[in-house]
Amino acid sequence: MFFVEAIELEGLGNRSYLAGGRRRAVVVDPPRDIDRVLAAAARRGVAITHVVETHIHNDYVTGGLELARITGAAYLVPADAHVSFARTAVSDGDTVTIDRELTLTAVATPGHTPHHTAYVLSEAGRPVAAFTGGSLLIGTVGRPDLVEPRLTEQLARAQHASAHRLADSLPDETEVLPTHGFGSFCSSAQADGEATTIGKEKAANPALTVEVDTFVAELLAGLEDVPAYYAHMGPANAAGPAPVDLTAPAVADPDDIAARLAAGEWVVDLRNRIAFAEGHVAGSFNFEADGKLATYLAWLIPWGRPVTLLAESAEQLAAAQRELVRVGIDRPAAAATGGPADWLRAGESSASFPRATFAELAGQGRGRIVVLDVRRSSERVEGWIEGSVHIPVHQVHRRIDEVPDGTVWVHCAGGMRAGIAASLLDAAGRDVVAVDDGFGAAAEAGLTIVTG
Numbered sequence: 537m538f539f540v541e542a543i544e545l546e547g548l549g550n551r552s553y554l555a556g557g558r559r560r561a562v563v564v565d566p567p568r569d570i571d572r573v574l575a576a577a578a579r580r581g582v583a584i585t586h587v588v589e590t591h592i593h594n595d596y597v598t599g600g601l602e603l604a605r606i607t608g609a610a611y612l613v614p615a616d617a618h619v620s621f622a623r624t625a626v627s628d629g630d631t632v633t634i635d636r637e638l639t640l641t642a643v644a645t646p647g648h649t650p651h652h653t654a655y656v657l658s659e660a661g662r663p664v665a666a667f668t669g670g671s672l673l674i675g676t677v678g679r680p681d682l683v684e685p686r687l688t689e690q691l692a693r694a695q696h697a698s699a700h701r702l703a704d705s706l707p708d709e710t711e712v713l714p715t716h717g718f719g720s721f722c723s724s725a726q727a728d729g730e731a732t733t734i735g736k737e738k739a740a741n742p743a744l745t746v747e748v749d750t751f752v753a754e755l756l757a758g759l760e761d762v763p764a765y766y767a768h769m770g771p772a773n774a775a776g777p778a779p780v781d782l783t784a785p786a787v788a789d790p791d792d793i794a795a796r797l798a799a800g801e802w803v804v805d806l807r808n809r810i811a812f813a814e815g816h817v818a819g820s821f822n823f824e825a826d827g828k829l830a831t832y833l834a835w836l837i838p839w840g841r842p843v844t845l846l847a848e849s850a851e852q853l854a855a856a857q858r859e860l861v862r863v864g865i866d867r868p869a870a871a872a873t874g875g876p877a878d879w880l881r882a883g884e885s886s887a888s889f890p891r892a893t894f895a896e897l898a899g900q901g902r903g904r905i906v907v908l909d910v911r912r913s914s915e916r917v918e919g920w921i922e923g924s925v926h927i928p929v930h931q932v933h934r935r936i937d938e939v940p941d942g943t944v945w946v947h948c949a950g951g952m953r954a955g956i957a958a959s960l961l962d963a964a965g966r967d968v969v970a971v972d973d974g975f976g977a978a979a980e981a982g983l984t985i986v987t988g
Contacts, residue, residue, distance in 0.1 A: 538638050538659050540713065541576055543567065547830050547859050549719025553667060554580070555657055557635025559934065561585040563603060564655065564667045565715045568862050570599040570606070585915055588612040590669025590715060591649040592619070594766045596862045598775045601767055612642075616651035620683065621776035628796075637661075642854050643765060645702065648722070649676035649696030650687070654702060656710075665683075665711040666734070672699045673717035674732045675739045676725040681759055682766060692752045699743035708735030708770060721831070722764050723754055760912055765834035765863055772864055780861045782854070787890045788844050788870035790881040793817060801842045801869060804833060806856050809955030811848075813970055815876045815886035820846065822959035822970035825856050827952045834863040835930045842869035849873055889962050893973045897945050898981040904942035908932075910957045911948050921947075922984040929953040936964050947971035947978075 542574055543552040545567055548950060553564040554576050561582040568575050577584050586608040587600045591614065601621055604611035612632070615625035628644035637660045645654045648670030657665040670678030677699060680691035702712075712732045716722040730966040740742050742751055788796070793969045797803050797819040805812050816822065823845065837843060845868045847853035853871055860868075872879055876886040897907070907924040916926055927935050930950065947952040951972035958970035979985045 537578065537637075538657065538664060539656070540665055541580070542713070542819060543572055543576060545596070545718070545862065547828055547861060549717070549721075549723070549831075550596065550715050551713070551718060552974075553713055554584075554609060554716070555634070555665070555667075556580075556582050557638045559583060560635040562584045562588060562634050562640055563600075563609075564713075565593070565669060566599045566603050567846065568597045568599040568777060569782070569858050570603040573599070573603060574606070580696070583607070584609045585714050586610050586612060586625070586634060587618075587676075588655055588667075589614070590654060590667065590671075591652040592617050592770055592773045594769050595716075595720055595763070597769060597864050598773050599777070599780075601776050602779050614651040614653040616643075617649075617774070619774050619776070627676075628653070643702065644704075645669075645698035647671055647698045648682055649683055650691065650694075652678075652698070654698075656706065658957065663706050663710045664779070665713055666702060666706060667713050667715075668702065669715045670701050670722055671714075672712055672737060672741070672743065673714040673723055674712070674729055674920050675737075675741055676723055677741075677755070678722055679724040679759055679938070680755070681749075682722065682762060684790055689752060689756065692755050693748060694737045695755070696743050696748045696751050699741065700735075703734055703738050703744050706734045708733060708738065710734045712737060719828070721760065721766075721787045724758060727861065747810070758914070760914060761928065763831060763835040763932070765839065768839055768864055781867060782857060782861065784850075784854075785845070785857070785868040785871045788872045790879055792870060793844065793846075793872065793879055794881055796844050796869065801844060802837055803844045803846060805846045805959075806852055807846075807848050807875075809951065809970065809972065810874075812955065812959065813889055813891050815888050816959075817846070817876060817879050818887035820959070821963060822955050824955065825852050829856055830859045830863045832862070832864075832953070832956060834865060836933055837865075844869050845871040847871065847873050848875065848881055855863050889958060889968050889970065891970045891972045892945070893981070894947070894971060894978040894983060895981040897947075897971060897978075898983050900945070906940045906942045908939060908944050908946040908957065909948075910946060910953050916948060919985045919987045921978055922986050925958065929957050932957045933960050936961065936966070939966065943967040945969045945971055947973070947975065949975045
């Protein structure tokens, strides 16, 4: 009997996979922190004999090269991917044996990237699962615009063809096991559900139910902004990522924290947005450890800028450090644990700002109040508060001067992104109120919602 174990990367919205038989296994699209993969293999008592990449990733740093080195596994990478390290080049139709009666066959599926390759796992010659990477996802496909703007439409058409190739060649009961689509910005839309099969995708996935011209037009029209850090992931993966170092960073005392802020470094408070609003080190930014930390911090921070992490516990710090290495933020410049009382110099007071609901916003006069909407453009078009200013959260730090004068009531769809934006505005010296509420409550509170 074969097994497939998904290894979730919840913050990034991705999955890696360990699959195999009684003694041997393959790893598909491994994360950079490979100790999780090694632990999963050890629990199952299997040796990792193959590590495969579906493509050169744009949204995270792979652990494939290091995992193959440590385990002695063959490292399979699509032949047309341009890389700077030794690997086993894989072409369409290549098949390797994983365990007794268990094989893995490469299937060229260009679209997410020109070299994208899916892998079909077969038991005794019968396809049982397809590792589809960024090609066929749950209810959608991987976005085609991450490689080269001039190739985007061509790759979108290739996504349609690749989806049909998989659907036409595999039994309906074959499991579809994508890498992207669980919150990753590599997906052209978010996954609808947690599991799927070829048969289910034939019935519901636009790539398989809509003719190609309409599919391409709708796909291209729905593409979101690309996270800025993506520009650094592909080159890092093509060069061959270095092993990670998850040892604790240097401890920052209050004087060190103040000096780093004065030098223009980023000091990031990982506590939840409620605690941050109640009291924090002036000038620090709030990226909740339990939010999409890696995505939003890597998206907003000027690449290469030193970052100091402030956490409420050593466990929170370690988890954040692990998440950040997955996107190439390898070593915090320093870190501290505890709370504001531990991070402030003698005589200093913590900074704070109020939180509110949409009902409280509705009760305000509109004199010198600014309502700032930091949702994505695709969210805003569904409806926005009349008179509000729109700056997506990933643009706020470089567009603060565009925010009109007055007290800024900042909101998103649920509160987390508003907390990030509020911290950026607060650090810039603006009077800010963080609306920590679901956007659905805005209309209920009597605020005028504009659509269209």
